Amino acid sequence: MNRAPRGTTGTTPFARLLEMLRPDLLRFASWLARDRSVAEDVVQETLIRAWKSRDELKDQAALRPWLFTIARREHARLYERKRLPTVDVDEVEALGDPALATEGDAALDDLRRAIMQLPDEYREPLVMQVLGGLSTAEIARELGLSQPAVLTRLFRARNRLRGIYGLEPAEDVE
Amino acid sequence: MSATGPECREARLHIGAAPHELPAAVQSHVAGCAACQRFLDETRGLDGRVRQALEVPLTRFRERAAPRRWYAMAASVVLALVIAGGVWFVRPQSALAGEVVSHIEHEAGSWEQTGRLPGSDFAAVLEQAGVQIDLSVPVVYAAACIFRGHRVPHFVVTTASGPVTVMVLPHEKIRMRSRFSESGMHGVLVPVNEGSIAIVARNGEVPESLAAQLAGGVHW
Numbered sequence: 001m002n003r004a005p006r007g008t009t010g011t012t013p014f015a016r017l018l019e020m021l022r023p024d025l026l027r028f029a030s031w032l033a034r035d036r037s038v039a040e041d042v043v044q045e046t047l048i049r050a051w052k053s054r055d056e057l058k059d060q061a062a063l064r065p066w067l068f069t070i071a072r073r074e075h076a077r078l079y080e081r082k083r084l085p086t087v088d089v090d091e092v093e094a095l096g097d098p099a100l101a102t103e104g105d106a107a108l109d110d111l112r113r114a115i116m117q118l119p120d121e122y123r124e125p126l127v128m129q130v131l132g133g134l135s136t137a138e139i140a141r142e143l144g145l146s147q148p149a150v151l152t153r154l155f156r157a158r159n160r161l162r163g164i165y166g167l168e169p170a171e172d173v174e
Numbered sequence: 175m176s177a178t179g180p181e182c183r184e185a186r187l188h189i190g191a192a193p194h195e196l197p198a199a200v201q202s203h204v205a206g207c208a209a210c211q212r213f214l215d216e217t218r219g220l221d222g223r224v225r226q227a228l229e230v231p232l233t234r235f236r237e238r239a240a241p242r243r244w245y246a247m248a249a250s251v252v253l254a255l256v257i258a259g260g261v262w263f264v265r266p267q268s269a270l271a272g273e274v275v276s277h278i279e280h281e282a283g284s285w286e287q288t289g290r291l292p293g294s295d296f297a298a299v300l301e302q303a304g305v306q307i308d309l310s311v312p313v314v315y316a317a318a319c320i321f322r323g324h325r326v327p328h329f330v331v332t333t334a335s336g337p338v339t340v341m342v343l344p345h346e347k348i349r350m351r352s353r354f355s356e357s358g359m360h361g362v363l364v365p366v367n368e369g370s371i372a373i374v375a376r377n378g379e380v381p382e383s384l385a386a387q388l389a390g391g392v393h394w
């Protein structure tokens with residue numbers, strides 16, 4: 001097989017880091033796409049791009065948000081380029097996707113279901129923040145939004161989940 | 175939960191949006207406002223559960239087959255990347271080979287089996303995957319494994335030149351027969367109908383006679 005050169009500076013550690021983050025990346029892409037097959041394609045493209053652009057990553061501590069940002073772009077690109085059909089939540093439910101499956105913690109399943117059913121504009125920044133570790137400024141830059149707009153979306157995302165968690169929803173923000 | 179003043183409303187927005195990334199002014203307000211402190215505690219509690227919910231085990235994400243097909247074809251013009259103890263660029267068919275090897279490596283104990291498996295056990299494995307095989311060599315290990323989202327037969331047969339692992343992949347269409355070498359294993363991917371079989375040996379090349387027998391004897 002045509003392996004990338006090993007033994008060159010940073011190659012092996014970088015590969016190990018990618019390998020380490022791959023499960024989280026796949027999880028992230030799965031939440032974005034709500035489809036494991038699409039998510040796997042997104043991750044594959046992401047890793048290819050990350051590998052090709054590895055010299056651009058100056059600080060390895062920023063690898064995680066960097067990778068997740070690439071994944072989000074690949075996901076968006078995939079939908080734009082291939083005009084994939086959007087995923088219908090009812091269909092997802094019928095297919096028994098993860099957020100909707102039962103594992104003995106009913107409250108957690110309810111929360112997963114609620115996250116899955118969040119509108120994309122709320123779910124995407126939430127997943128970027130919680131799973132991807134991106135700051136609100138990074139999310140704003142990535143989504144092409146103002147930071148206040150991102151704050152509002154994240155606030156509303158969590159506010160919708162408060163009720164599921166048994167908390168009183170907060171007063172909405174403008 | 176209602177906020178009482180503009181400062182509280184501003185604080186709630188930040189807390190609700192980013193409970194672990196609060197500006198100094200908000201932190202200062204929260205320190206002196208019991209209601210906002212409670213809101214922060216609640217939100218951080220919720221956030222822990224949200225994280226837990228998002229970190230769903232990967233095995234729980236189910237695969238829908240349709241979207242992958244076209245993209246796999248598109249990938250024939252794109253380099254594919256497989257990571258398994260390293261990163262390398264490969265064509266999709268080689269990516270398949272890499273994943274097969276990686277899968278086999280995770281079931282390393284399968285190579286060491288020597289006792290012939292009862293025919294009924296092997297049949298049960300094949301049945302789970304909807305596959306039939308006419309095979310004359312002894313099977314010493316068999317499992318119905320999840321591979322690329324599908325349950326596939328993974329079994330080991332003994333030959334004069336040592337154990338050989340076979341994975342029947344009805345869902346992995348390949349363009350042509352190809353040989354590969356990876357992690358000390360030598361294998362061949364053989365197209366069969368709309369799918370393929372992967373045959374992998376540890377001690378030298380896969381015997382041609384076995385590859386031919388498998389390719390001609392597998393049905394689904």
